[in-house]
Amino acid sequence: xxxxxxxxxxxxxxxxxxxxxxxxxxxxxxxxxxxxxxxxxxxxxxxxxxxxxxxxxxxxxxxxxxxxxxxxxxxxxxxxxxxxxxxxxxxxxxxxxxxxxxxxxxxxxxxxxxxxxxxxxxxxxxxxxxxxxxxxxxxxxxxxxxxxxxxxxxxxxxxxxxxxxxxxxxxxxxxxxxxxxxxxxxxxxxxxxxxxxxxxxxxxxxxxxxxxxxxxxxxxxxxxxxxxxxxxxxxxxxxxxxxxxxxxxxxxxxxxxxxxxxxxxxxxxxxxxxxxxxxxxxxxx
Amino acid sequence: xxxxxxxxxxxxxxxxxxxxxxxxxxxxxxxxxxxxxxxxxxxxxxxxxxxxxxxxxxxxxxxxxxxxxxxxxxxxxxxxxxxxxxxxxxxxxxxxxxxxxxxxxxxxxxxxxxxxxxxxxxxxxxxxxxxxxxxxxxxxxxxxxxxxxxxxxxxxxxxxxxxxxxxxxxxxxxxxxxxxxxxxxxxxxxxxxxxxxxxxxxxxxxxxxxxxxxxxxxxxxxxxxxxxxxxxxxxxxxxxxxxxxxxxxxxxxxxxxxxxxxxxxxxxxxxxxxxxxxxxxxxxxxxxxxxxxxxxxxxxxxxxxxxxxxxxxxxxxxxxxxxxxxxxxxxxxxxxxxxxxxxxxxxxxxxxxxxxxxxxxxxxxxxxxxxxxxxxxxxxxxxxxxxxxxxxxxxxxxxxxxxxxxxxxxxxxxxxxxxxxxxxxxxxxxxxxxxxxxxxxxxxxxxxxxxxxxxxxxxxxxxxxxxxxxxxxxxxxxxxxxxxxxxxxxxxxxxxxxxxxxxxxxxxxxxxxxxxxxxxxxxxxxxxxxxxxxxxxxxxxxxxxxxxxxxxxxxxxxxxxxxxxxxxxxxxxxxxxxxxxxxxxxxxxxxxxxxxxxxxxxxx
Numbered sequence: 001x002x003x004x005x006x007x008x009x010x011x012x013x014x015x016x017x018x019x020x021x022x023x024x025x026x027x028x029x030x031x032x033x034x035x036x037x038x039x040x041x042x043x044x045x046x047x048x049x050x051x052x053x054x055x056x057x058x059x060x061x062x063x064x065x066x067x068x069x070x071x072x073x074x075x076x077x078x079x080x081x082x083x084x085x086x087x088x089x090x091x092x093x094x095x096x097x098x099x100x101x102x103x104x105x106x107x108x109x110x111x112x113x114x115x116x117x118x119x120x121x122x123x124x125x126x127x128x129x130x131x132x133x134x135x136x137x138x139x140x141x142x143x144x145x146x147x148x149x150x151x152x153x154x155x156x157x158x159x160x161x162x163x164x165x166x167x168x169x170x171x172x173x174x175x176x177x178x179x180x181x182x183x184x185x186x187x188x189x190x191x192x193x194x195x196x197x198x199x200x201x202x203x204x205x206x207x208x209x210x211x212x213x214x215x216x217x218x219x220x221x222x223x224x225x226x227x228x229x230x231x232x233x234x235x236x237x238x239x240x241x242x243x244x245x246x247x248x249x250x251x252x253x254x255x256x257x258x259x260x261x262x263x264x265x266x267x268x269x270x271x272x273x274x275x276x277x278x279x280x281x282x283x284x285x
Numbered sequence: 286x287x288x289x290x291x292x293x294x295x296x297x298x299x300x301x302x303x304x305x306x307x308x309x310x311x312x313x314x315x316x317x318x319x320x321x322x323x324x325x326x327x328x329x330x331x332x333x334x335x336x337x338x339x340x341x342x343x344x345x346x347x348x349x350x351x352x353x354x355x356x357x358x359x360x361x362x363x364x365x366x367x368x369x370x371x372x373x374x375x376x377x378x379x380x381x382x383x384x385x386x387x388x389x390x391x392x393x394x395x396x397x398x399x400x401x402x403x404x405x406x407x408x409x410x411x412x413x414x415x416x417x418x419x420x421x422x423x424x425x426x427x428x429x430x431x432x433x434x435x436x437x438x439x440x441x442x443x444x445x446x447x448x449x450x451x452x453x454x455x456x457x458x459x460x461x462x463x464x465x466x467x468x469x470x471x472x473x474x475x476x477x478x479x480x481x482x483x484x485x486x487x488x489x490x491x492x493x494x495x496x497x498x499x500x501x502x503x504x505x506x507x508x509x510x511x512x513x514x515x516x517x518x519x520x521x522x523x524x525x526x527x528x529x530x531x532x533x534x535x536x537x538x539x540x541x542x543x544x545x546x547x548x549x550x551x552x553x554x555x556x557x558x559x560x561x562x563x564x565x566x567x568x569x570x571x572x573x574x575x576x577x578x579x580x581x582x583x584x585x586x587x588x589x590x591x592x593x594x595x596x597x598x599x600x601x602x603x604x605x606x607x608x609x610x611x612x613x614x615x616x617x618x619x620x621x622x623x624x625x626x627x628x629x630x631x632x633x634x635x636x637x638x639x640x641x642x643x644x645x646x647x648x649x650x651x652x653x654x655x656x657x658x659x660x661x662x663x664x665x666x667x668x669x670x671x672x673x674x675x676x677x678x679x680x681x682x683x684x685x686x687x688x689x690x691x692x693x694x695x696x697x698x699x700x701x702x703x704x705x706x707x708x709x710x711x712x713x714x715x716x717x718x719x720x721x722x723x724x725x726x727x728x729x730x731x732x733x734x735x736x737x738x739x740x741x742x743x744x745x746x747x748x749x750x751x752x753x754x755x756x757x758x759x760x761x762x763x764x765x766x767x768x769x770x771x772x773x774x775x776x777x778x779x780x781x782x783x784x785x786x787x788x789x790x791x792x793x794x795x796x797x798x799x800x801x802x803x804x805x806x807x808x809x810x811x812x813x814x815x816x817x818x819x820x821x822x823x824x825x826x827x828x829x830x831x832x833x834x835x836x837x838x839x840x841x842x843x844x845x846x847x848x849x850x851x852x853x854x855x856x857x858x859x860x861x862x863x864x865x866x867x868x869x870x871x872x873x874x875x876x877x878x879x880x881x882x883x884x885x886x887x888x889x
Contacts (some may be wrong), residue, residue: 015713017724046707051550061713062725067704068713069553071546072576078543082550082558083704085534086508090554090705111539258536265529275530277502277669284489285319285666 003065006042013038013045015063022130026177026203027057030124033175033184034093035064040188049090051080053105055097056131057124057203074105077112080119081258088259091191092119099129102138102158113167113196115258120190120197123160126205134208144209161239164198165232165251171197172251174239176222177204178215182247189249195257202245221245228252292322292481293346294430295354298422299371300363302331302339305419309361310341311661312423316436317345318490318663321483325776326661327353327851330516330600338366342374343661347483351627352776353660355853358478359430361422363404365389380474382425384418400474407462417459424463429471431479434464488663493653494519496628496664497587500635501559502527503669508534508558510547512566515599516655517589520561541566545573545586552582553714555703557639559585564593564606567613567650574648575614578739580714581691581699583642583649587635590654592849601849602655604772605824610650611801611832617736619743621649622801626757626775628662633672634798640675640751645742646698652800654823656851657773673751688712689721693734697741747802756807760793761786766864767815768794771829773851774821780854785861792861800829803836812839817864819844821857 003012013035021027038048048066052058054073061068067090071079076094084092101109101123112121128146129135135148138158145152164172171193175183183201190197204215225248229235235250256264273279298310307328314324322345331337344354356376362368362383368391375381378396385401393399402425404418412421420441427437437460445453467474491499498520501509509528511521521537528535534551538544544560551558562570567588577584590606592598610622621641625631631653638649665671688710692699699721702710718727718735746752757775760768760782770778775796785792795811797803812818812833820830821844830841844860846852 044707045711046709047705049704050713062715065711067711069550069580070713070715070717071549071580072572072716075542075546075549075573078538078546079550079553081536081543082508082510082547082552083554084550085536085547086551086554086556086558087703087705107539108543111543115536262529262534262536265535266532269526269529272530275527277499277531280502280527280530281489281499281666281669284491284495284664285487 003045008039008042008045010035010039013065015061015065017062019063020059021056022206024206025056026126026205027060027124029177029180030057030095030122030183030201030203031060031063033180034095034122034187036184037188037191041191043091043191047089047091049083049092051083051092051094052076053096053100054131055100055129057095057097058100060095074100074103075108076100077105077108077121081112081115081117084117084119085258085262088118093122093191094119095122096124097130097137098123098125098127098139098160099137102160102163106138109163110167113164113169113198116170116195116255118195118257118259120187120193121199122187123198123200124203125160125200126203126209128205128209130205130208140209146209159240160200161198161250162236164200165235165239169198170195170251170253170255171249172235172239173198173249174200174202174247176202176218176245176247178219179222179247182224186249189252193252194254218245222247224248225250291347292483293344293348294359294478294480295342295344295357296359296361296426297340297342297357297371297374298361299338299340299367301366302333302337303335304339304363305416306339306363307341309419309423309426310343312437312440313426313432314343314345314661315440315490316432317480319436319487320433320480321485321487322347322480322663323349323488324490324661324663325350325353327656328659329850330659332600338370340367340371345480350776351662352780352854355780355855361426363418363422368392382422382474398474400471402466402471407466408459411462412455412459414455417455420456420459421463421466424460425467425471427460428464428467429475431475431481433482434460486666489666489668490661490663491628492519493628493631493657493660493662494589495523496632497561497635497651497653498523498527500632501585501639502531503632503672504636504639505557506533506559506639507556508548508551509560510536510538510544510551510558511560512538512541512544512562514541514563514566516591516658517561517563517587517653519658520587541569542573545570545584548584548586549573549577549582552577552584553580553704555701557583557643559587559639561587561589563589563591564609565596567606567609571609571613572615574620575616575618576716577648578614578618578620579616579716581646581739583639583646585635585638585642585649585651587651587653589658590652592847598849600655602773602851603823603847603849604654604774605828605847606652607771607800607824607828607832610652617740619739620647620801621645621746621799622652623649624652624772624798624800625657626772626796626798628657628660629664629668630798631657632664632668636672637751641746644698644749645746646701647742652772654773660773675751687722690714690723691719691721691735691738693721693738696745697738698745743802747804752799753804753806755798756804757796757798758793758807758811761791762793763814764791764793765816766790766792766819766861767811767817768792768819768821768857768861769811769829769833770794770796770821771800774823777852777854777857778821781857781861784854784858790861790865800832803832808837812837817867818842819860819864821846821852821860823847823851
């Protein structure tokens with residue numbers, strides 16, 4: 001197949017392993033939406049790097065024909081940040097779940113967002129821990145009873161898109177696995193965006209927490225944001241809307257990326273003259 | 286001891302932090318280095334940001350020295366506390382120079398020559414600025430110990446010349462006033478201890494932290510990720526400024542986990558990457574260290590040890606991270622551990638760490654400690670030329686047919702391809718157990734094969750000529766008493782071994798620099814020819830002793846110190862004397878507890 005010559009087909013992006021997700025899992029749809037976006041953008045597979053942590057959705061890289069790094073729980077973003085800084089030529093995409101990104105890895109999101117690393121973060125939000133078989137996640141609803149919350153859950157539910165807006169992510173959107181074409185458009189925009197793109201993806205676990213995410217009810221509450229709001233307060237209001245589940249782009253702005261800052265630092269540092277290890281050593285004479 | 290060596294001086298300067306103690310000691314150090322003398326220093330840091338007691342000791346000598354010396358020849362004290370706290374560190378017959386305005390009585394000690402010097406008065410009268418008293422003190426020392434005045438002037442010009450002409454003039458005035466005072470009033474103080482320039486060329490002076498940063502740059506560092514932590518922060522500060530100048534990338538991350546993760550990502554991209562930290566940071570990095578071992582990526586981690594556990598003694602020294610460096614992570618995680626004992630070695634071993642990490646595709650930890658990090662030492666100006674020329678393989682060899690990232694090979698090392706490489710090499714690396722292709726596969730057979738593959742690299746490394754011949758071995762070859770020491774403790778051991786031999790006690794020592802994997806071809810002959818083995822370490826439990834006992838099944842006599850300050854050579858000498866006085870044994874002691882019963886096992 002002519003996969004690297006600008007004529008890549010959907011099949012070109014399919015990895016050599018078949019997905020191991022449960023039947024009915026929303027992640028299949030996200031995989032399709034992603035591959036469709038990659039195909040439309042004709043990203044050469046050797047330029048595509050997927051970095052993930054641990055969780056059902058973090059298995060994503062195995063099912064895509066691209067370079068992939070499946071690391072440890074919660075550290076996908078900082079690994080991806082190192083990768084992008086080291087090689088800005090790569091298109092870096094981070095797929096991961098709500099536990100991986102907002103619980104164990106929650107300390108990294110604010111910093112990768114404010115650094116504005118040019119990568120696309122696909123946050124699969126199914127409000128449950130699937131891989132460990134059904135414990136509560138930071139996005140579980142307050143009332144949820146699970147194996148680890150038999151008397152109900154303590155703590156408020158995190159709204160991922162609101163967090164990303166607060167952290168200064170330059171592209172923030174929300175899509176849903178059940179709205180595959182819309183999601184694919186969002187992913188395409190996210191990859192094209194120069195800077196940190198955060199896409200919250202509502203998806204459902206077919207094995208655990210199935211009652212809560214009754215897809216028919218969710219579908220009834222979904223509503224689309226037509227165009228990304230001009231000001232941050234409006235973006236926040238839409239992302240935090242309790243009555244409707246707003247889908248679409250909440251923010252799409254530009255500011256210098258981490259890689260651009262690094263290039264500028266290199267430029268500024270040359271003002272004191274070109275240095276080599278030999279000349280640096282002379283400072284110690 | 287020092288008086289037996291000509292052209293050698295041990296000077297201690299003490300006072301309140303902010304009084305310019307370090308300026309005085311560093312100026313003397315740098316000028317001595319320009320005279321071609323060798324240098325080793327030691328300084329303490331108060332835990333406070335401003336104020337607190339401050340001390341720096343320096344030893345300059347015509348011969349190479351790697352320890353700051355047990356007892357000083359000269360103590361220059363700016364305040365009463367500086368006298369009181371440091372008098373015991375002055376040798377018998379030494380010289381005490383102290384600020385004349387100190388009101389408390391100066392304790393008298395046998396054979397000490399004490400001189401009150403009106404540093405502050407001179408600063409007020411002749412410079413018009415009481416804060417110049419440290420420069421007056423520098424003038425006094427310049428005159429007494431034969432330092433070239435023009436050398437000091439050059440240093441001051443470099444420091445103040447460009448931005449503050451008036452400050453420079455004030456300082457030069459203070460320097461002259463100190464020189465004049467010493468010439469008029471302290472003529473006999475020096476007791477013929479004047480330093481003389483040597484024939485050898487001027488040397489560079491740098492700290493261990495600076496050497497670590499330079500070693501990394503010399504090895505082609507491309508990406509640095511770090512989180513500030515005492516006592517290693519100067520490494521990241523130096524690289525923040527200078528790595529971008531060489532085209533590299535620098536990032537201060539939100540924590541140490543992010544730092545090592547950044548290194549991991551950059552390493553996967555095929556760039557030379559490192560981080561620098563101290564114990565608490567290394568603890569946080571443990572999980573990703575395991576990931577690096579599992580996905581076979583190179584990484585360099587410089588760890589400057591401080592007193593632990595927990596926050597411990599952040600500004601004090603210890604050697605208690607050895608076992609963490611060796612084993613810290615779940616599962617079996619092959620990694621390289623190197624331990625330099627001098628500033629020069631720090632530069633060399635950090636460069637070596639990059640080469641070994643790249644070649645064997647695993648993390649390499651360089652263990653320093655607070656004393657080594659802050660120690661100012663002389664390094665030969667041609668240090669770069671003496672670094673071995675490592676082959677740098679920029680483009681990985683492209684295998685034919687199906688690419689297998691974790692292909693089983695003779696050495697255990699598999700061909701590495703970086704993301705971005707065209708030609709159908711796409712693969713996924715995972716922290717899960719995997720097959721040769723990299724796909725998850727964690728059946729019993731595969732885990733056994735791949736565990737062996739990853740550890741095979743350790744065996745290959747242990748036989749590699751670039752890791753060999755780095756141990757320092759000194760003393761009497763046929764001696765029955767042997768010492769194994771690591772890291773910055775080596776300097777005190779070297780002095781102690783020389784003193785013991787002078788006193789007629791045959792003793793030898795080995796300082797391994799590669800602690801993982803241990804180089805058996807160097808360790809085994811030494812241990813086999815040793816009947817009594819002393820292991821001095823700055824930790825409570827004897828971590829190297831534990832490693833030696835478990836690896837070589839040798840009994841050890843531990844000497845442990847956890848006072849936050851380095852060994853003095855007489856402490857090690859005392860242990861050697863005790864061990865030499867033990868009743869002779871027909872063969873090697875079979876059980877360490879024999880020695881424990883005579884009270885030698887542990888000194889706290």
